[in-house]
Amino acid sequence: MDVVVIGGGGTVGSTVAYTLSVQIPATNVTLVDTDIDAAEGHAIDIRHSMCHATYGLGRPDFASEPLGSVHVAEPSPSVVSESDCLVVTASAPRPKDGDARGGRLTFLERNLEIVDNIAAWLNEADPTPVIVVSNPVDRITHRLWRQTGWPRQRFLGYSLSETARIADEIARQTDASPREVYCPILGEHGEHIVPIFSRATVSGEPVNFSESERDDIVEYVRDVPYDVLKLRGAQDSSRWVTARGVASVVQRLDDDCADALVCLSTPLEGEYGFKDVSLSVPVRLDKDGVANIVEWSLVEEERTALEDAYRVVRTST
Ligand SMILES: NC(=O)C1=CN([C@@H]2O[C@H](COP(=O)(O)OP(=O)(O)OC[C@H]3O[C@@H](n4cnc5c(N)ncnc54)[C@H](O)[C@@H]3O)[C@@H](O)[C@H]2O)C=CC1
Numbered sequence: 066m067d068v069v070v071i072g073g074g075g076t077v078g079s080t081v082a083y084t085l086s087v088q089i090p091a092t093n094v095t096l097v098d099t100d101i102d103a104a105e106g107h108a109i110d111i112r113h114s115m116c117h118a119t120y121g122l123g124r125p126d127f128a129s130e131p132l133g134s135v136h137v138a139e140p141s142p143s144v145v146s147e148s149d150c151l152v153v154t155a156s157a158p159r160p161k162d163g164d165a166r167g168g169r170l171t172f173l174e175r176n177l178e179i180v181d182n183i184a185a186w187l188n189e190a191d192p193t194p195v196i197v198v199s200n201p202v203d204r205i206t207h208r209l210w211r212q213t214g215w216p217r218q219r220f221l222g223y224s225l226s227e228t229a230r231i232a233d234e235i236a237r238q239t240d241a242s243p244r245e246v247y248c249p250i251l252g253e254h255g256e257h258i259v260p261i262f263s264r265a266t267v268s269g270e271p272v273n274f275s276e277s278e279r280d281d282i283v284e285y286v287r288d289v290p291y292d293v294l295k296l297r298g299a300q301d302s303s304r305w306v307t308a309r310g311v312a313s314v315v316q317r318l319d320d321d322c323a324d325a326l327v328c329l330s331t332p333l334e335g336e337y338g339f340k341d342v343s344l345s346v347p348v349r350l351d352k353d354g355v356a357n358i359v360e361w362s363l364v365e366e367e368r369t370a371l372e373d374a375y376r377v378v379r380t381s382t
Pocket residue numbers: 071072073074075076077078097098099100103154155156157158159169172176179182183197198199200201202223224225226254300301302303304307
């Protein structure tokens with residue numbers, strides 16, 4: 066599989082490249098970045114890390130598999146046309162107040178300019194599935210769709226770290242393993258997340274929380290990326306959970322795994338009664354991106370929260 070990471074010289078982009086090299090060793094990754102030296106520095110380092118696999122150190126099974134590579138390239142439509150998917154992590158540096166809760170929105174104006182620049186060279190290329198990571202992800206996904214003119218089915222805004230965070234918190238509260246927890250999240254990647262507790266399960270069984278327990282869980286999910294930022298220093302965002310989630314979406318595109326649903330942000334044109342907005346909703350994926358959007362029936366509280374997310378995101382898109 067050939068994956069282009071636009072913003073690949075940065076924290077998340079380079080970690081996506083590394084994670085792909087471990088999770089799907091045959092992947093060829095191309096890093097595109099305005100800071101070409103940073104991208105080259107990461108490409109060399111990750112290529113060296115892959116040599117551990119060729120020697121079979123610790124993972125002899127890799128030795129017989131084809132190995133991909135990691136390279137840099139200048140932005141060009143041909144790089145994109147030759148790829149199976151794009152990951153967009155390009156971003157302005159985090160603004161001063163961007164490490165406080167709600168900080169994703171502080172990137173909005175500068176990242177809209179950045180994706181407009183990217184769209185200007187992308188739209189000469191053949192439409193390719195795009196996983197958008199740059200924040201605020203729902204608005205940036207929508208803008209990139211509008212500016213490229215590619216089919217909306219190609220656009221997948223990445224919001225799955227919140228699903229991982231809620232699984233971790235529910236596991237803690239119920240004394241279960243996070244692997245046994247399922248609680249999908251719709252809505253905005255931000256303050257207006259909409260956890261679908263009515264579909265939550267632990268070890269395959271429905272789970273009930275009181276209103277105050279639900280509120281505590283949601284507050285944890287809203288707070289924790291900013292706690293992580295502050296602990297590590299404001300320029301180091303949640304690279305590990307994000308990169309692993311993005312690599313898993315890339316893998317899912319490759320698997321053509323039609324039946325399993327995943328919640329990602331994609332442009333809506335009437336689904337859930339919304340249009341002119343991108344929000345996370347359940348989608349089936351195929352190699353071209355969104356195969357179809359699934360409309361779940363929601364309980365009243367979830368429906369109201371989703372409508373709030375729509376109003377907030379749409380007015381600033
Ligand atoms: N959706 C999610 O779950 C997450 C989103 N993010 C967001 O992802 C973005 C990237 O985060 P980091 O990697 O930590 O930032 P970073 O600052 O380390 O990396 C951004 C990279 O984009 C490059 N860049 C800027 N303009 C460009 C352009 N026009 N073309 C190509 N490259 C360009 C920069 O040179 C830099 O290397 C941020 O907006 C962040 O908020 C981060 C973590 C999770």
